[in-house]
Amino acid sequence: MADDSDISAPEAPVRRVRNIAELAGIAGVSAGTVSRALADKPMVNARTRDRIQALARKHGFQVNQMASKLRRQKTGVIAVVIPLGHDRRQHISDPFFMTLLGVLADELTERGYDVMLSRAIPQEDANWLDRVVNSGMVDGVLMIGQSDQFDAIEEVARSYKPLVVWGSNRAGQAHCSVGTDNFLGGRMAAEYLLGKGLRSLVFLGDTTGIEIDERYSGAQAAVAEFGQGARLQHMPIHLSIEEMTDEIGVAMTSLDGNIEGAVCASDAIAMATIRQLHELGVAVPADMAVIGFDDLPLARHSVPQLTTIRQNIASGAAQMVKRLMAKIEGGDADALVMPPELVIRDSA
Amino acid sequence: MADDSDISAPEAPVRRVRNIAELAGIAGVSAGTVSRALADKPMVNARTRDRIQALARKHGFQVNQMASKLRRQKTGVIAVVIPLGHDRRQHISDPFFMTLLGVLADELTERGYDVMLSRAIPQEDANWLDRVVNSGMVDGVLMIGQSDQFDAIEEVARSYKPLVVWGSNRAGQAHCSVGTDNFLGGRMAAEYLLGKGLRSLVFLGDTTGIEIDERYSGAQAAVAEFGQGARLQHMPIHLSIEEMTDEIGVAMTSLDGNIEGAVCASDAIAMATIRQLHELGVAVPADMAVIGFDDLPLARHSVPQLTTIRQNIASGAAQMVKRLMAKIEGGDADALVMPPELVIRDSA
């Protein structure tokens, strides 16, 4: 405790040091040496290194990241961007976004990256993606959902490598995507309900976004193939919680004939639906079956617990990060389409 | 379309420009002028300004943020940090965190700030706050929850201005906090149940964190004052979803006597409790009343809908940001303790 400050003035308490040069002055070495010492470079003498590190600790010194990143031309920051393309009122606090974001953040933090959160509204800002990609602020970009911006994303992906997107994979697309087979998922959901003997179904969800459109197509295909007078109506339900609830209420009372089962585009929609049905005195699953999509953690916490089509979000997030890392290092990465999984609980 | 490139070589397509100097070369002006033109400084001729901006667009040029931020000594980035002090297994995807984070992100993005997400684990990294604060990466810090790190936060707050924390306010504390009157909230919850004639209550929540401890104290006070044989047991339930569910199951079967009402430390705990009770064949609220805390959006989506103590998260987030802005501009800001509000729905 008494052996580490032999140079500075006696009365100096613990003056805050703001840059390497100052610390170098105190340590009696050059700035370059301090930089190397703090970076644990092997070429600096072990004793000086320790001395400098101790001094840095004592004076509460941290290297200025801005300067460091500028010089090294890498930032250690990954942007997670959420495009609010269609449905601009969808809040960033959407439970699916937040769940995926949480897992991504954990994954990235563990690898020493910082996470920068970006909300993008394409209608208001034409080159939204460019802004993030070319800001010089990030080493890579993870995108949650394609919204209706498929072409814009393709455009950027052609010249910008470190980009991985959660969403659909179309044959021959340029950007690397990780996601679930939405068509199959939609089909599985509908088939499950049909298999339970239900014939009059409704799909709840706005099909402007690619992913949900595919889910709808899957459900349609299942119903068409099934035949036997099965039919599928469609109500576009928006994703913002505020709109959703009312729209579902309206939908439930305005639909044609007696609906037996609802295929919901997301767990959030499914939960809101169950709520509204409860309100209307319709019991789930006795009077109407409801099946969700996503299998968010909260699907297990609803009453009744949600039967849903599971996307493996945790593993998907890990795969996104893995692919991004590969791309940052100059490598390449293929798309990943994960199989959906039917999780049978109590709502259908 | 044909009037903006009269200097460069004829065959040059749209070469990517990487820095101001290059663009200056193309435009035939100096770097300084380009910088000023792109920043819309009034002192540059309107015609040159437009020409330069057009050129920048055409070549897909964006100023390097790292360099800009270094020079200007401000970053335009706010860190949102989540201390996982006690209860390290609590996931960053905790619904309360995520909800508050979502609103904060919206609020900050609107003001032109970027949001940097930081998960901090004090046990593993002693100077966790210092790392963020002194990295030179952010203009300010918003913290979600105090966890058990009150003293560490105080320490930093004494010398670091732009810091605002969601959490409790103790008399004379140095850091600026925004939060709810947790003691009063806990008291209101218990009083409400007592008022319904329930006498045997349990508080579900781990009191290591300050906020929850205060809620518990409030509930205790209410029960003590009420007298008449009312009593309050306590089960520490952790905040991570995985642990929570099992612990609640155990709690419900191991408690002393016939419990009539549960005061939960959070909505997440309340929902998990309702689930477990449902499993055990205990009807809510008929057999047992359950009251939550927070009033997260999902409180309205549970079945039965949650009766809960509302924290005004949206307004709280706005206030946090407002105070942070004031501090960044060198001003000062007082703490805010918001009154909790009893929201009566169906679970109690």
Next chain:
DNA sequence: AGCCGTTCTGCAATCGATTGCAACGTAGTG
């Protein structure tokens, strides 16, 4: 023409850390 004032542009220093290269000191060897 000469002078002043205004408006615009260029020059060069600056932010703070990093790193290739040169130079230093010391020890070891012939």
Next chain:
DNA sequence: CACTACGTTGCAATCGATTGCAGAACGGCT
């Protein structure tokens, strides 16, 4: 003693944008 080799350290250029200050260009006025 001279010379090489190695291990350290210092020097100075560099990353890219910003900005105070000086100076150029131009118009207007006497």
